[in-house]
Amino acid sequence: MSLLDAAKKVRENxxxxxxxxxVGAAITTPSGQVYVGCNVExxxxxxxxxxEAGAIAAMVAAGETQIVEIAVVADCPTPIPPCGGCRQKISEFAEPNAQVTMATVDGQINTLSVGELLPGSFSAAHMENG
Structure with missing residues (x-):
């Protein structure tokens, strides 16, 4: 199952x-494991x-801390971008060149890097003197 298919499937939950x-999200890690999450209102x-936060929490709960790629899908007119808070959460666990695939349920796709989604992100390096 592709990462996007995993996001589509969990979206139903x-x-x-x-x-x-x-909304559904799926993350892959260096181990090849896939973690999924869906929005919970x-x-x-x-x-x-x-x-995205749910998928990240599942990844961390399993003992992993690095996102290689993430896919996010929703039933909307254009590919769904992560909200600002989730962009920051993703950047905590992903390198700037990690891919973020944003999609609609009808197949529209847009892929950007984490760095493109959140340029100038706040990072642990900003806290070195703290």
Missing amino acids: AHAPYSNFK NVAYPEGTCA
Whole structure:
């Protein structure tokens, strides 16, 4: 199963009763393992979880800490980009040249690097004197 197919499949499990906007994400790591996540809404909107954050949490819970590639998919008119917070979360675990494939359920795809999605990201290097 491709990374995009894994994201599409997990998208169906999203808990989105308020927006009806289901998102799926899949991450691959250097070991070749794939971790998936879907958005989980809460009636108190800020308390929900993005699909990318769920996939990252699953990866970390399994003891891995490096994203090689990530795919994100939703039913929208154009390929779905990660939100700003998720871009920062992705950059915590991925090199700037790691690929982010953004897609729609009907097959539109756009691929950018993490560095292109979040230029000038805040990193651990900024905290070296802290």
